[in-house]
Amino acid sequence: MRTRQLNKEIKRAITGSMGRFLSIFSLMVLGVFAFVGLKVSGPDMRATAKQFYQTHQLADLTVTSTMGLDASDQRVISDVNGVKQAEFGYFQDVLLGHSKTAVRVFSQAGDLSTYQLMSGKMPSQARDIALDYLLSKHYHLGEQITLNQEKKTTDVLKNQTFKIVGFVKSSEWVDKSNFGQTLIGTGQLKGYAFVGAREFSSDVKMIARLSFKDMSGLSPYDHAFKSRALKNQKAMENVLNVQASQRLKKIQASGFTELKKAQTTLNEKNQSLDAQIQRLNSQKEAMSKINPSETQNMAVTDALKSLDDAKAQLVSAQSHLEVQKNTLRAMKAPVYTVNDRNSADSGYQTFVDNSTRIDTLSNIFPVVLFAIAALVSLTTMTRFVEEERSSLGLLKALGYTNRQIRRKFMVYGFVSATLGALVGAILGHLILPKIVFNAYSASSTFSDLKLLFSLKWTVVAFVIALLCSVFPAYWTTRETLREGPSRLFLAKAPKVGSRIFLERVPFIWKKMSFTYKVTARNLFRYKKRMLMTIVGVAGCTALLVMGFEIRDSIAGLSVRQFGSIIHYDLIAVEKDHVSKTDEKKLDAVSTDSKVKRDADIHFEVLSSLTASADGKQPVQMIVPKDQTSFSKFVSLQNRTSQKQLTLGRKGAVISEKLAKLLHVRVGDHLTLENENHKRYQMNITGITEMYMGHYVFMSASAYEKSAHASFDANAKMIELVHPSDKNVESMAYQLMENPSMLAVSKNTDLKTTIQSFLYGINSVMVVLIVCAILLAVVVIYNLTNINVSERIRELSTIKVLGFYDREVTLYIYRETILLSVFGIFAGFLLGAYFHRVIITMLPTDLVMFSPNLAWKNLLLSAVITMATTLLLSVMVHYKLKHVDMLGALKAID
CATH class of the missing domain: 1.10.287 (Helix Hairpins)
Structure with missing residues (x-):
């Protein structure tokens, strides 16, 4: 009977205080949603990639050669220790029809690096071709297409006209915008295709795809997989170095x-x-x-x-x-290139980098959000127990044991927290990973997200939720029930006021009105509530500041990099040996009407040797022939002081992110090497602002001292009159028609990379900012509600004494507004700290985010938080207008 009655009491407690119940429920939903959602998003993304790679048996390593792979090469490669399977195929770069679209046509794969059929069928007859599914916007099934092979490439395709029979997705390319470089078209591949092996006419194969026994079954993003890939790559390179001679x-x-x-x-x-x-x-x-x-x-x-x-x-x-x-006699040995998955496809590493960025966010944003939610929930439950003192006394007087009485509050906390955690965990597992994945899949070819259930993080979330609701209910009732029923029937004595610091400053205290004096005293009278309000508001503001600042730090990359720092649009790199005729054609670029200005430079891609960086970093070395006009192409300046940097006769100016990765500063020495393992030693004379890529800038004389060789201009830096994407592509195509061209580097490609990254992280930040705003609403409402409940008799008293409704609301809400202001300023500091931590951890090795804070973001965060506070004052005002004054004043003393 008593158990049934107690169950009714528990039910009545829930239904009778639905606002409090929903508050705890909402706090737990928000906290667990963000916490679990971000914790599982990264693993879900990696599991999706892993499943795709395993389904299509992506090769562990690939081998190519400047002379192709003859029978002896194939035999040597297949016999390398540990090789599980070796497949050899052909490829050829061609232009589609009369367009500038360059694609790489492969012979049909066997068991390794297979394709996913998106529509149509696989090539089965002569002159059948399957195209990259991204090209289905421009071509259709059954269409006849012509493949044009330029004179700069070897003609190995028997036919030129093919029939499109299918559209496929390759497991070797997952980045939609970066397919690598080519010697035809604009210098950049725009996709791929494959045909039957019989369509090729060549005495040698062009590519070897390999799988290894010791890498079978390993997750592609595990450390063991990477270390074994490196070991097998080194072993293959050692064998092929001997094979080359x-x-x-x-x-x-x-x-x-x-x-x-x-x-x-x-x-x-x-x-x-x-x-x-x-x-x-x-x-x-x-x-x-x-x-x-x-x-x-x-x-x-x-x-x-x-x-x-x-x-x-x-x-x-x-x-x-x-x-x-x-x-x-002068012939050089063939150069064999052994690529792991990362070096073969930039999208392979980019996707995992994106997933680890989410892991980084999950270690700060949802943890802070969850901590605030838990803290406010703890306060709410503590206040609930204190409000039910008379109920505790009644149950105790009726003979209920302390354990039975505690059960009422513990069940209340358990139900509210468990339901909130359950809904938050479900939404976190199902919704947030999809939002994150869809944001990043906009720049990758992955689809069909693989959703995983994380028991670990779900349990952690539930434990935290229950600790924040059940534990305070247990502890507070345990302390309260030590008193007898007669004392429990008496309301808890209000907080005793005391002199505050302002009272000791007469010239300020005497000029304050009565209401402001009461406000000042009450702030320190309820120290716990003051602290909770400041912490809650500070946390919400900090999350908003961090979210807006991260968004702007990324959004400003492209504008800052290609607006204020880099002014050129292309770099055209020549081959080693160029005829005078071809060189004159390249020099004629200066007179082209589309070209605003150009400059001769020495361009080379080097790599770092310092082991402190995460692997070797690609570094672009730029050495201008004419140092006086170089500032028109690149603005070298220190980011913090904005001091202009010049290229001296000795030493080099390096980019800021490279300096941070290698832990070097002005005055230190730096050693880099080129692809032929030639080393360049230089003294660092300056560190320049740069947000994308690693750069080393030197004068011609400094280069000669570092390289121990005479200066040789091998490239042109070009700035266009109208640098639209279309014009840049057109100029790249025009340059690549020159047989002397080795490659053309376009800034539009870097801009595309930045934009795809920006789109992904922006979508995630929007979700987190919305969560922070909702948290601010629930937190401020909850704390204000507690404040009103604690002081209902006090408010009823001043209302009876003749205070108007607006004055009663301001009497209590003036404190909330003042505490919110304190919380906002504390949130600025906390948000700035979070922003600094995130921008250090979030970007890849090639990217640096701007660490500067924008005042507009601080203002926007403050406005959102304060607007939330003021809007909730309307609800408080309505509640106080309808308060039962007599009922509150008749409460037992």
Whole structure:
């Protein structure tokens, strides 16, 4: 009977204080939603990638060569220790139709790096082709398409016209905007395609795809997978370094054998011609003595002339043969490139970097949000127990045990917190990961998010939620129930006021009105509530400041980098050996009407050697020929002091993020190396503001000292009159038509990378900012409600004494507004700290976020928080207008 009655009492407690119940419920929903949602988003993204790679058996390593892969290469590669499977195929870069769109056509894969069919079917007949599914916007199934191979590439495709039979998604490219460089079109690949292997005509294969026994079954983003990939890559490179010299000897031996045969044939022809010429000369001399007939002499003369022409052809052939011999002697060994998944596809690492950014956010944003929610929930439950003193006394007087009485409050806390945590966990598992994934999949080819259930983080969230609701209910009732029923029937004595510091400053205290004096005293009279309000408001403001600042730090990257710092639009890099004709064509760019200005530079991609950075960092070295005009292309300046930096005769200016990664500063020495392992040692004379990529800038004289070589301009830095994406693409295409071009680097590609990253992180920040605003609403409402409940008799008293409704509301809400102001300023400091931590942890090695705080974001955060406070004052005002004054004043003393 007592149990049934107690259950009714518990039910009545819930239904009778639904506002408090919903407050705790809402706090737990918000906290657990953000906490669990962000904690599982990163793992969900990586699980999606892992499943896709495993389904399509993405190769662990790929091998390419400047001379292709012949039978000996294939045999050596297949025999490397640990290789589980090796597949060899062809590829060719082509232009689609008469467009500038360059794609890489592969031979159809076997078991490794397969394709996902998006529509249509796989190529099965001659002249069938399947295109990248991203190109389905421009082409359709059944359409006939022409593949144009430029003169700069080897013609290895048998046919040019193909029928589109399908659209596919490759497991080797997951970045929608970056497919790598090519020697045709604009210098950038725009997609891929594949055809049957019989469509290729080549004596050598072009690519090897490999899987390894010790990497089978490992997660692609685990440390073990990466370490074994590095080990296998090094082993393959060591074997191929030996193979390179062996193959060179083989090619030279075979070449010299063929040339020797050609030389023998040439010598025989030469001897035969010499014999014929000698015979005709003898015949001519004999005939002139016997019968000096002019007709006969003419015939012999013509025959000799014909033989002389043949002799000249043999001399030319001999000269050509000598050139071939010299070329064969000067031939360099083939260069084998062994790529792991990361180096083969930039999107592979970008996607995991995006997922780890979410992990970083999950360690700060939801933790702070959850902590605030838990803190306010704890206060709410504590206040609830204090409000129910008379109920405790009644139950105790009726003979209920302390354990039974505590059950009422513990069940209340358990139900409200558990329901909130349950809803938050479900929404966190199902909704937030999809929002995050959809944001980042806008720049990647991944789809069909794999949702995982995290028991670990769900349990952690439930434990925190229950600790914040059940524990205070247990502890407070335990302390309260030590009193007897008679004392429990008496209301708890209000907080005793005391003199505050302002009272000791007469010239301020005397000028304050009565209401402001009461406000000042009450702030310190209820110290716990004051602290909770400041902490709650500060936390919400800090989350808003952090969210807005991170969004702006990223949004400003492109504008700052390509508006204030870098002014050029393209860098055109030449090949090593350029003919004078081709060089004149490149120099003619200066007179092009689309070009605003250009400059000759030495351009080289180096890498860092310092082990403190996370792997080797690609560093772009730019050395201007004319130092005086260089500032028109790049503004070198210190970010904090805005001091302009110049390139001296010694040393180098490096970008800020590179300096941070390598832990170097002005005056330190830096060592970099190029792809041929040549080392450049330089003294750092300046650190320049830069947000995307790593750069080293040197004068020509400083370069010569560092490289121990004379300056050689191998590239052009170009700024266009109208740098639209279309114009940049057009200029890149025009430059790549020059046979001397090795590559064209376009700033539009970097802008696209920044924009895709910005879109993803912005979507996440919008969700978190909304959560912070909702938290601010619930927190301020809850704390204000507690304040009103604690002082209801006091408010009723001043209302009876003649205070107007507006004055009663201001009597109590003036404190809330003042505490909110204190909380907002504290939130600025806390938000600035969170922002600093996040921008240090969030970006990749190649990106730096601006650490500067924008006043507009501080103002916006303050306005949102204060607007929430003021809007809730309307609810408080309405509540106080309808307060039962007599009921409150008749409460038992």
